[in-house]
Amino acid sequence: MQENYLAKWLNGDLTDAELAEFENSDAYASYKRIADTTDSMQAPEFDADGAYQALKNRRELRDNKVITLHPFRKFLRVAAVAAVLILGSYLYLNLSDETISTSFAENKEITLPDLSEVVLNADSEISYSESKWDKKRNVDLKGExxxxxxxxxxxxxxxxxxxxxxxxxxxNVENRKGFFEVTCFEGLVSVAFNNTVTQLRAGSSFIAIHGEIVESGAAHTSEPSWMHDESSFKSVPLKYVLDEFERQHDIAVKTQDIDLGQLFTGSFSNSDTGLALKSISVPSQIKFKFEGDKVLFYGENTP
Structure with missing residues (x-):
């Protein structure tokens, strides 16, 4: 068999005589199996676009990245943050106010920067600027x-x-919703109310209810009664008496069929709840009863 018979056979160029001679050779059977197996094999599909993108990605990962550093810009950012922190600290220390408050049934004593003393009654709040105290001794008050x-x-x-x-x-200063009272116990006090200034000497008071100035009696004590666990009133509408009871005893108050505008003169204990209830109800000719964690004041003729 000629050596080029295999190439000619694969290309289909053998003559009939040459093909007969090639088929009778010892190697033909092996070549025939290889050729049959090769014909049954299929080449995989080739994704040209995907291959190109993969190659591009590998090149980008392989390439060295060049990062331009801007040390001066970084310094400016750090300096800006530091400036904000310094400014914030300055404003906080110089503009923020000191605030002290009390809850129901609580009193609190405070010493101001000039050693002035303040005693807060229940449910009250004061605020002042400690950093500006030497220039402006001013206190904001809510409550008493x-x-x-x-x-x-x-x-x-x-x-x-x-x-x-x-x-x-x-x-003493009391500033509640609809009720404003100032009592001078020593020295001279100037009260500015509705564009009017009133001078109070020791032992006198100024009272305004719902924006109207009312007459008040003389104060015969050296301190307000609530400093000694007692709340005192002279011709004050019952509504404000019950509000004060609620603050001093931390008990919610409900009312039914009573005149909250009737004037009350007297006092009640800030430490003994039972005694306080009797001190309010008897002179006002009203009744009371507990309903869970509340107390109901009601008229004597209420069913």
């Missing part, structure tokens, strides 16, 4: 407080209802 003011510059108590200005004295 007794002040013993140290000698020095003008001292002002600001409330929603009016302002109180003093110079080394002792006085």
């Amino acid at each position: 407080a007794f002040f013993r003011v140290a000698k020095g510059k003008r001292f002002t108590v600001a409330t929603d209802a009016g302002n109180v200005a003093v110079l080394g004295t002792q006085f």
Whole structure:
């Protein structure tokens, strides 16, 4: 058999005589099996686009990245953050106010930067600027407080209802919704209310209810009664008496068929709840009963 018979056979170029001679050779059977197996094999599909993208990705990962550093920009960012922190700290220390408050059935004593003393009654709050105290001795008050003011510059108590200005004295200020009272126990107190200024000397009071100034009697004590666990009233509408009971005893109050506008003169204990209830109900000719964690005040003729 000629050596080029295999190539010619694969290309289909053998003559009949040459094909007969090739088929009778010893190697033909092996070549025939190889050729049959090769014909049954299929080449996999080739994704040209996918192969190109994969090659591109490998090149990008292989390439060295060049990062441009800007040390001065980084310094500016750090400096900006530091400036914000410094400014925030300055504003907090110089503009923020000190605030002290009390909850129901709680009193609290505070000493101000000039050693003036303040005693907060229940459900009250004061705020002041400690950093500016030397230039402006000013206290904002919500609720009620007794002040013993140290000698020095003008001292002002600001409330929603009016302002109180003093110079080394002792006085009490109560500022509740619809009720404003100032009592001077020592020295001289100036009360600014509705564009009117009233001078109070020791032993006198100023009272305004629902924006109207009402007459008040003289104060015959050296301190307000609530400093000694007792709340006292003189011709005050019953509504404010019951509100004060609620604050001092931390008991919710409900009313039914009673005149909340009737005037009450008297006092009740801030430490003995049972005695306080009797001290309010007997002179007011009303009744009371507990309903869970509340107390109901009701008229004597209520079914």
